[in-house]
Amino acid sequence: MKRIEDFTVISHKWLNYKTFIIELEGPEGLPEILPGNFAEVQISNSPKVFLRRPLSVYDVDPDSRTLSFFVKVAGEGTRLMGEAKHGETMNIIYPLGNSYSVAEGNRILIVAGGSGIAPFMLLARRLRKLHKNITFLFGGRTAEDIVLTDKFHCFGELLITTEDGSFGEKGLVTDHPIFKNGKLDIDHIYTCGPDLMMKAIAHIEKEKNIPCEVSLENSMACGFGACLCCITETIEGNKCVCTEGPVFNVNYLKWQT
Numbered sequence: 610m611k612r613i614e615d616f617t618v619i620s621h622k623w624l625n626y627k628t629f630i631i632e633l634e635g636p637e638g639l640p641e642i643l644p645g646n647f648a649e650v651q652i653s654n655s656p657k658v659f660l661r662r663p664l665s666v667y668d669v670d671p672d673s674r675t676l677s678f679f680v681k682v683a684g685e686g687t688r689l690m691g692e693a694k695h696g697e698t699m700n701i702i703y704p705l706g707n708s709y710s711v712a713e714g715n716r717i718l719i720v721a722g723g724s725g726i727a728p729f730m731l732l733a734r735r736l737r738k739l740h741k742n743i744t745f746l747f748g749g750r751t752a753e754d755i756v757l758t759d760k761f762h763c764f765g766e767l768l769i770t771t772e773d774g775s776f777g778e779k780g781l782v783t784d785h786p787i788f789k790n791g792k793l794d795i796d797h798i799y800t801c802g803p804d805l806m807m808k809a810i811a812h813i814e815k816e817k818n819i820p821c822e823v824s825l826e827n828s829m830a831c832g833f834g835a836c837l838c839c840i841t842e843t844i845e846g847n848k849c850v851c852t853e854g855p856v857f858n859v860n861y862l863k864w865q866t
Contacts, residue, residue, distance in 0.1 A: 610640060611702060611703070611704070611705065612640060612702070612703060612704075613700065613701070613702050614635055614636055614700070614701060614703075615635075615636075615698050615699070615700050615701075616633035616634060616635045616676065616698070616699050616700075616701050617633060617634045617635075617696060617697070617698055617699075618631065618632075618633055618693045618694065618695055618696065618697045618698075618699065619632050619633065619634045619675065619695065620632040620695070621691065621693070623691070624756040624757065625753050625754070625756060626753075627681055627682045628679065628680065628681045628682070628724065628756060629680055629682075629691050630667060630677055630678065630679055630680070631677065631678050631680060631690060631691075631693065632675050632676070632677045633675060633676050633677075633678075633699060633701070634673070634674055634675050635674050635675070635676060635701075636674065637674060639669065639671050639674055639676070640703075640704060641704075642666050642669045642676070642703070642704045642731070643704070643708035643709075643731070643735075644708050644709045644728055644729070644731040644732035644734075644735055645665070645706060645707060645708040645709045645728050645731075645732070645824055645855065645856040646665075646666050646703070646704040646705060646706055646707075646708055646731075647663050647664060647665045647666060647703075647704075647705050647706050647728075647829075647832075647855065648663070648664055648666060648676070648678070648701045648702060648703035648704065648705060649661035649662070649663055649701065649702040649703070649705060649829070649831070649832040650662050650663075650664055650678070650690070650699055650700075650701050651699060651700040651701070652686045652689050652690060652699075653698075653699070653700065657685055660686075660830045661702065661830070661831075661832070662686045662687060662690070663705075663828075663829040663830075663832060663851070664678045664679075664680060664727070665678070665679070665727035665728040665801075665824070665855075666678065666703070666704065666728070666731060667679040667727050667728070667730050667731070668730045668731060668734075669731065676701075676703070678727075679724065679726065679727040679730075679757075680724075681723070681724040702832055705832045705851065706832075706850075706851060706852070706854060706855050706856070707853070707854060707855070707856050708856060709728070709732055709799055709822055709824070709856050710822065710856075711735070711736075711739065712736075712741065712796060712797030712799075712820070713796070713797070713820075714796020714797050715740075715741055715742050715796060716741075716742050716744075716794060716795050716796045716797075717736055717741050717742065717743045717744065717765075717795070717796065717797050717798075717799070718744050718746060718787075718793075718795045718797070718798045718799070719732065719733070719743060719744070719745045719746070719798075719799045719800070720746045720747075720748075720782055720798060720799070720800040720802070720806075720810055721745070721746070721747050721748070721800065721801055721802050722747075722748045722749070722782060722801075722802025722803050722806040723748075723749055723754060723802055723803065724802075725800070725801035725802030725803070725806075725824075725826070726747060726756075726757065726761070726801075727801070728801055728824055729745070729761070729799070729801070730757075730760065730761070732799060733745075733761065733764040733765070734764075736764070737764050742765065743764050743765030743766070744765055744766045744767075744768065744787070744795070745761050745762075745764075745765060745766065745767045745768065746768045746769075746770070746782050746785060746787065747761075747767070747768070747769055747770075747782075748769070748770040748771070748772075748781060748782035748802075748806070749770075749771050749772070749776075750771065750772045750773065751771055751772070751773050751775050751776070752771055752775040752776035754771070755769055755771065755776050755777070768785060768787060770782050770784060770785050781806070781809070782806060782809075782810075783806070783809045783810065783813065788813055793813070793817045793819065795817075795819055796819070796820075797819065797820050797821070797822075798810060798814055798819055798820070798821040798822070799821075799822050799824075800821065800822070800823050800824075801823065801824040801826070802826075803826075804825075804826075807823045807825075807859075808864060810823075810859075811823065811859040811862075811864075814859055815859075820858070821858070821859045822856055822857065822858055822859070823856070823857055823859055823862070824854070824855045824856050825839075825841060825850045825854055825855045825856075825857065826855070827839040827840075827841060827850040827855070829850060829851040829855075831851070832851045833851065833852065834849040834851055834852040837849065839851050841854070841857075841862065841863075842862070842863035842864070843857070843861050843862055843863055844860075844861060844862075844863060845861075
């Protein structure tokens with residue numbers, strides 16, 4: 610059930626010059642939040658920011674009533690979030706959207722580009738409870754873009770690519786040697802990041818016949834399907850990412866056909 614509640618800022622952790630994790634404390638009895646769910650966060654300390662900001666839930670601690678969001682500074686709203694003070698109140702609509710499914714197979718590949726890592730901490734926690742074998746493949750432009758490696762490495766093998774070769778393999782995530790083998794030994798792929806990256810992963814999925822789910826990052830102003838600014842084309846017509854997604858099987862998306 611969706612809620613609209615006030616949360617209190619309790620911590621910031623800057624990971625590099627443009628990304629941070631913000632932790633918020635909420636009321637008693639947080640609802641169940643699944644991997645892939647997002648929230649609409651109100652930025653109330655600027656007259657220039659009218660719309661809420663949609664953010665994937667990075668992590669949840671029901672015992673301490675906290676939600677964490679991985680945030681990349683992309684404009685005025687996210688910049689102000691990065692400047693929020695301890696004890697400041699933020700109003701949140703949550704949990705919104707659907708979630709990643711539970712893979713039937715045991716061998717999991719999670720592919721993320723840049724801020725696309727945001728939904729995968731919750732997913733990693735869920736998959737570990739189910740004893741899945743996880744491989745992470747994270748990509749960025751430079752080494753500075755690769756963050757939280759220590760956190761994710763606790764859940765499985767971690768592979769890295771950077772476009773300039775400053776960390777891990779040089780190139781895009783699709784250039785990694787894991788895709789160069791004759792047979793990709795994976796049962797299920799989850800991915801989030803830039804559209805071009807996800808489309809490239811979807812192409813690999815189609816060739817290898819591996820189930821693949823993507824989390825789209827369309828602009829979602831309302832979170833309820835009213836504003837229609839997050840429309841995406843599917844094989845069943847136009848759908849709102851905020852209500853029908855943000856998670857989709859790639860075979861359902863029109864750009865996969």
